[in-house]
Amino acid sequence: MLKPSLMRSPEGLIVLLAALLPLVVIAGLCWRTANLELERQLDAAADTAVADADRLIGDIVTGLHEREGLVGTDCTPATIEQLDHLTYESPLVRSAGLFDGKGQLYCTSRGAFRADISTAAGSTRRGGLVMRVGRAIVTNRTSLIVQLRRDDEAGIGAVADLALFDQLATPLSFEGAGAVSVVLGEATPLRTAGRPIESMAKHPFCVSRRSHKFDVAATVTVPRAMVWSLFRRELALFGAAGVMLSAMLAWLALRGIANRQSLTRGLRAALRRRQFEVHYHPVIDIQNDRCVGAEALIRWRHPDRGLIRPDLFIPVAEETGLIIPITRWLMNRVRDDFEGVDLPRDFHIAINLAPVQFKDRTIVDDIRAIFSGRNLSPAMLVLEATERFPIDDAGRKVIDALRTMGPGIALDDFGTGHSGLAYLQKFHGDYLKIDKTFVQTIGTDAVTRTVVDSIINLARELDMEIIAEGVETVTQLKYLRQRGVPYAQGFLFAQPLPFAEFENFRRTHPSPCAHHLKAEEAPREEVPA
Numbered sequence: 114m115l116k117p118s119l120m121r122s123p124e125g126l127i128v129l130l131a132a133l134l135p136l137v138v139i140a141g142l143c144w145r146t147a148n149l150e151l152e153r154q155l156d157a158a159a160d161t162a163v164a165d166a167d168r169l170i171g172d173i174v175t176g177l178h179e180r181e182g183l184v185g186t187d188c189t190p191a192t193i194e195q196l197d198h199l200t201y202e203s204p205l206v207r208s209a210g211l212f213d214g215k216g217q218l219y220c221t222s223r224g225a226f227r228a229d230i231s232t233a234a235g236s237t238r239r240g241g242l243v244m245r246v247g248r249a250i251v252t253n254r255t256s257l258i259v260q261l262r263r264d265d266e267a268g269i270g271a272v273a274d275l276a277l278f279d280q281l282a283t284p285l286s287f288e289g290a291g292a293v294s295v296v297l298g299e300a301t302p303l304r305t306a307g308r309p310i311e312s313m314a315k316h317p318f319c320v321s322r323r324s325h326k327f328d329v330a331a332t333v334t335v336p337r338a339m340v341w342s343l344f345r346r347e348l349a350l351f352g353a354a355g356v357m358l359s360a361m362l363a364w365l366a367l368r369g370i371a372n373r374q375s376l377t378r379g380l381r382a383a384l385r386r387r388q389f390e391v392h393y394h395p396v397i398d399i400q401n402d403r404c405v406g407a408e409a410l411i412r413w414r415h416p417d418r419g420l421i422r423p424d425l426f427i428p429v430a431e432e433t434g435l436i437i438p439i440t441r442w443l444m445n446r447v448r449d450d451f452e453g454v455d456l457p458r459d460f461h462i463a464i465n466l467a468p469v470q471f472k473d474r475t476i477v478d479d480i481r482a483i484f485s486g487r488n489l490s491p492a493m494l495v496l497e498a499t500e501r502f503p504i505d506d507a508g509r510k511v512i513d514a515l516r517t518m519g520p521g522i523a524l525d526d527f528g529t530g531h532s533g534l535a536y537l538q539k540f541h542g543d544y545l546k547i548d549k550t551f552v553q554t555i556g557t558d559a560v561t562r563t564v565v566d567s568i569i570n571l572a573r574e575l576d577m578e579i580i581a582e583g584v585e586t587v588t589q590l591k592y593l594r595q596r597g598v599p600y601a602q603g604f605l606f607a608q609p610l611p612f613a614e615f616e617n618f619r620r621t622h623p624s625p626c627a628h629h630l631k632a633e634e635a636p637r638e639e640v641p642a
């Protein structure tokens with residue numbers, strides 16, 4: 114059951130975010146798709162308009178090129194007939210004519226005709242190709258006039274009816290809402306269709322295309338509201354998926370929170386009902402095979418789920434602060450286990466501390482209260498901190514206070530986090546534990562083996578004792594022994610053991626039949642160089 118105050122808590126915020134995230138992502142994707150789709154449609158409309166203009170003007174220019182030889186000739190019936198042919202070949206051309214270098218029209222497809230066309234304004238020119246929109250002298254209609262001029266300015270021209278231009282091209286339109294215009298040069302209209310641009314509010318969408326062949330361009334303009342209608346269409350398609358995803362994520366978040374809450378309640382109950390156990394993982398002096406101590410590891414014996422691994426509940430215990438009473442319980446158990454036991458002077462018990470336990474003096478007070486004057490004194494403890502240990506003022510003060518009572522300080526899991534030499538120098542520890550992920554590469558991977566060597570050298574430079582953890586094979590043991598590593602832990606020696614079994618192991622260790630000693634004679638396992 115979830116607490117009713119959930120929606121006002123940080124957990125409530127997580128559920129809300131889990132629910133909102135897919136909706137925001139889907140809405141964002143729909144908005145982007147709508148914009149891309151609108152751009153695609155505008156591009157396509159502008160491309161079509163330019164391609165139509167290129168095709169129609171190209172037809173006229175080709176016809177004129179084919180008759181360029183007539184320029185400068187007399188206006189004979191044969192010339193007139195050839196000019197007239199232009200009007201049959203190109204459905205756009207209403208008339209064609211020849212003009213001399215002074216801009217005097219002297220021959221047309223309709224016969225000899227003289228007129229001064231030299232003053233016509235608003236032309237665009239690319240090489241010998243001149244185009245303008247104006248009233249044709251012969252037809253007196255608004256036309257596109259296309260001329261091919263030689264170097265001496267004499268040339269041949271054709272008059273194309275703009276109304277026909279419109280009829281022969283693809284109809285200009287943009288889903289009824291926009292405007293399309295094709296212009297000659299910068300702004301002389303050849304064709305326009307659709308709504309007036311001024312009616313499209315302040316910032317309409319606009320796409321322009323310029324022809325590579327002729328001096329014409331097309332512009333498609335639509336009101337900004339157009340993107341909203343496409344957005345609504347996309348939302349209708351994908352919104353349902355977004356809502357389902359949102360519900361699924363919210364449900365997963367709720368389930369995760371419910372699991373966490375039930376784990377927290379379970380941990381509290383476990384403390385009350387004494388469901389925790391301590392297992393001891395032997396620490397071996399590998400130069401003489403003596404058991405010189407152990408790491409105390411917590412276990413949760415759940416009434417229904419059996420023995421639960423600590424990595425399944427320690428993170429929640431750390432987040433909720435329950436790690437403090439759990440460690441307190443563990444330390445009391447460890448003290449009681451070793452009360453009255455005859456322990457060698459160099460015997461040590463390692464206890465794991467969470468980063469949160471270095472934030473205040475609680476752990477200092479707990480250790481003093483639990484171990485002072487006992488068989489297992491504070492000086493016989495090694496306190497293990499991971500690389501997540503905060504080296505700040507508070508952390509430093511806690512470490513200094515702990516040191517005055519005598520425990521050794523170890524840096525656990527070294528090399529698995531982001532800390533490096535600088536961190537290690539600031540840490541001022543007594544022991545450095547080489548993480549099992551590195552130890553287990555011995556005999557397999559040359560690169561990471563070099564990492565093990567580097568960690569060993571680093572610890573020596575900083576005057577720290579080395580404990581290699583996760584030793585599982587004789588090869589690893591021999592390798593570490595050869596490099597002078599003093600201590601090791603691992604399944605090669607023993608699994609973490611309940612107290613009675615650990616005591617039995619300790620008392621019988623070293624034993625003449627210890628399997629890892631016997632394995633020194635094992636023929637097949639080679640120590641890597």
Ligand SMILES: Nc1nc2c(ncn2[C@@H]2O[C@H](COP(=O)(O)O[C@H]3[C@@H](O)[C@H](n4cnc5c(=O)[nH]c(N)nc54)O[C@@H]3COP(=O)(O)O)[C@@H](O)[C@H]2O)c(=O)[nH]1
Pocket residue numbers: 394408409410411422423424427436440443465466467525526549582583584585602603604605609
């Ligand atoms: N803050 C606290 N953290 C604790 C406490 N008790 C345990 N832990 C942390 O939980 C993590 C998992 O621990 P555990 O499942 O007990 O595993 C330990 C060993 O069993 C395992 N190990 C040791 N040797 C080997 C080996 O040869 N092979 C192999 N596959 N595993 C091996 O390593 C764990 C000990 O790791 P470390 O602490 O880094 O030395 C673990 O992070 C515990 O620290 C607690 O009371 N408080």
